[in-house]
Amino acid sequence: MAGVSTINLHNPVPLSATAESSVAKTVLVGLTLVFFSLFLFLPLAVVFQEAFSKGGAAFFRAFGDPYTRHAIWLTLLVAAIAVPMNTIFGLAAAWSLTRFRFQGRWFLITLIDLPLWVSPVIGGLIYVLVFGAKGWFGHWLMDRDIRIIFAVPGIVLATVFVTFPFVARGLIPLMEAQGIQEEEAALTLGANGWQIFLRVTLPKIKWGLLYGVILCNARAMGEFGAVSVVSGHIRGKTNTLPLHIEILYNEYQFAAAFAVASLLALLALITLFLKTHAEWRAERQLHESSR
Amino acid sequence: MNPRSQTKCRRHALPGLGLTLGFSVVYLSLIVLIPFSALFLKTASGGWSHFWETITSARVVASYAVSFGISFIAALVNGIFGVIAAWVLVRYRFPGRRVLDALVDLPFALPTAVAGIALTALYAPNHWIGKLLKPLGVEVAFTRIGIFMALTFIGLPFVVRTVQPVIQDLAVEVEEAAACLGANRWDTFRRVIFPALLPSILTGITLAYGRAVGEYGSVVFISGNLPFKTEITPLMIITKLEQYDYTGASAIGLVMLAASFAILIVSNGLQAWNSKRLGIS
Numbered sequence: 001m002a003g004v005s006t007i008n009l010h011n012p013v014p015l016s017a018t019a020e021s022s023v024a025k026t027v028l029v030g031l032t033l034v035f036f037s038l039f040l041f042l043p044l045a046v047v048f049q050e051a052f053s054k055g056g057a058a059f060f061r062a063f064g065d066p067y068t069r070h071a072i073w074l075t076l077l078v079a080a081i082a083v084p085m086n087t088i089f090g091l092a093a094a095w096s097l098t099r100f101r102f103q104g105r106w107f108l109i110t111l112i113d114l115p116l117w118v119s120p121v122i123g124g125l126i127y128v129l130v131f132g133a134k135g136w137f138g139h140w141l142m143d144r145d146i147r148i149i150f151a152v153p154g155i156v157l158a159t160v161f162v163t164f165p166f167v168a169r170g171l172i173p174l175m176e177a178q179g180i181q182e183e184e185a186a187l188t189l190g191a192n193g194w195q196i197f198l199r200v201t202l203p204k205i206k207w208g209l210l211y212g213v214i215l216c217n218a219r220a221m222g223e224f225g226a227v228s229v230v231s232g233h234i235r236g237k238t239n240t241l242p243l244h245i246e247i248l249y250n251e252y253q254f255a256a257a258f259a260v261a262s263l264l265a266l267l268a269l270i271t272l273f274l275k276t277h278a279e280w281r282a283e284r285q286l287h288e289s290s291r
Numbered sequence: 292m293n294p295r296s297q298t299k300c301r302r303h304a305l306p307g308l309g310l311t312l313g314f315s316v317v318y319l320s321l322i323v324l325i326p327f328s329a330l331f332l333k334t335a336s337g338g339w340s341h342f343w344e345t346i347t348s349a350r351v352v353a354s355y356a357v358s359f360g361i362s363f364i365a366a367l368v369n370g371i372f373g374v375i376a377a378w379v380l381v382r383y384r385f386p387g388r389r390v391l392d393a394l395v396d397l398p399f400a401l402p403t404a405v406a407g408i409a410l411t412a413l414y415a416p417n418h419w420i421g422k423l424l425k426p427l428g429v430e431v432a433f434t435r436i437g438i439f440m441a442l443t444f445i446g447l448p449f450v451v452r453t454v455q456p457v458i459q460d461l462a463v464e465v466e467e468a469a470a471c472l473g474a475n476r477w478d479t480f481r482r483v484i485f486p487a488l489l490p491s492i493l494t495g496i497t498l499a500y501g502r503a504v505g506e507y508g509s510v511v512f513i514s515g516n517l518p519f520k521t522e523i524t525p526l527m528i529i530t531k532l533e534q535y536d537y538t539g540a541s542a543i544g545l546v547m548l549a550a551s552f553a554i555l556i557v558s559n560g561l562q563a564w565n566s567k568r569l570g571i572s
Contacts, residue, residue, distance in 0.1 A: 268400040
């Protein structure tokens with residue numbers, strides 16, 4: 001082999017042997033760019049291009065539509081309920097799973113992962129089976145004129161289901177890696193549970209927590225499958241932004257559909273930016289606390 | 292000095308187990324356990340023959356072929372390009388690398404409905420790429436190729452994100468040793484690097500497959516939803532629900548749940564293999 005003959009003590013391995021040739025490098029970077037262009041850049045670009053295809057005036061007119069405004073409001077409302085609920089759950093679950101060892105711990109961890117591997121459609125289906133017209137409590141609810149399915153409570157439930165893993169999953173590995181020595185030190189100094197949590201744990205995990213909350217919020221505002229099953233698609237009543245996009249699209253109001261879609265695409269880009277930042281800070285915080 | 296083993300035996304000292312565990316269990320029971328028991332009980336209430344009839348009806352079986360088959364191809368393609376992208380992002384330095392790296396997670400962050408209409412607009416016969424493909428006689432939108440595009444999009448982050456840290460931790464010394472022993476770059480990749488990456492690649496492919504099988508939002512726009520041709524299994528659940536056939540919907544839901552569970556077990560096994568490998572090296 002030609003490469004081996006050049007070995008000497010000062011330069012034990014020629015660079016070419018542990019790195020690809022520049023041709024191979026170019027091909028690999030090129031393939032990555034083609035792949036990313038087809039699946040990431042172009043879909044993103046097409047959203048903004050189509051949103052402005054009828055001009056800026058048409059773009060802003062799409063947001064003047066009362067149904068669109070209601071969809072924005074409903075999406076914000078659902079996220080404002082689901083995200084805090086799942087943040088509290090995530091904190092409680094992470095505290096119990098990383099600070100204690102108990103029977104059935106693995107079962108709880110598997111349950112927390114469940115929404116990530118089951119179809120979102122099933123996430124909607126299970127609530128229809130419980131609260132729907134022909135479901136378990138269907139008659140009981142109808143007699144009392146309480147609507148859950150095809151109404152806002154159902155949308156909130158389905159959203160809570162698909163988004164509850166995110167905060168817990170962001171915190172568990174971080175809190176596991178950080179250990180509990182500082183909390184124990186606080187305990188021996190006489191701090192109570194809340195003081196330990198607020199003054200010792202929370203500052204240590206704040207970036208990991210933010211990371212989870214950002215992902216949870218993005219999914220809550222963008223969920224389609226699960227919400228689609230329970231919503232009933234009633235315009236001005238139970239249409240969230242993703243469902244509103246579907247209606248506009250199916251009515252061939254493409255410019256309006258993409259205008260609304262561009263709002264969610266913008267949210268996705270902000271999410272990616274914040275997430276990358278929080279991830280970086282959480283990693284740094286972990287290195288600092290392990291030092 | 293092993294802090295982990297010290298903390299383990301004193302874990303019970305901290306307060307709050309009752310409150311946090313109690314809250315978590317009640318929350319999960321209300322959100323997950325009780326509704327999921329409805330899935331089992333509703334399916335059981337329909338009886339075995341109805342269950343079997345529903346899940347083996349020709350239209351539903353055709354949807355399995357679409358969902359499980361196309362998801363498999365999409366996951367494999369993600370396996371190939373995911374490894375290349377992970378390699379490029381870890382090993383090479385070029386302008387815009389950080390932006391590319393952050394964009395890998397776009398399919399997680401972009402609402403599936405937005406991805407669905409964007410891909411459809413991209414490949415519809417008179418649009419961007421669709422226009423270029425039309426003279427070649429290739430139709431993507433409203434065919435199985437369109438479903439493949441959507442499922443590849445949705446699974447893109449998984450392989451990249453599982454392989455990336457493994458490449459990062461790869462000991463360069465091993466590559467140098469291979470080179471010293473006379474291996475050229477391709478040999479080193481084939482016989483040293485690839486075997487070290489294999490568990491993580493398979494894990495990534497399994498995760499991408501699991502996500503693709505259940506995917507709904509990004510697919511329904513581009514698939515066209517033609518019975519026997521481009522209907523996916525999650526859509527069959529919705530179709531049954533629209534006919535108020537709750538037992539039929541939950542029967543298909545149960546089949547999907549079982550399939551997802553099987554995929555989860557495989558992926559957990561691969562992950563265990565992966566971390567065992569990493570621990571040794």
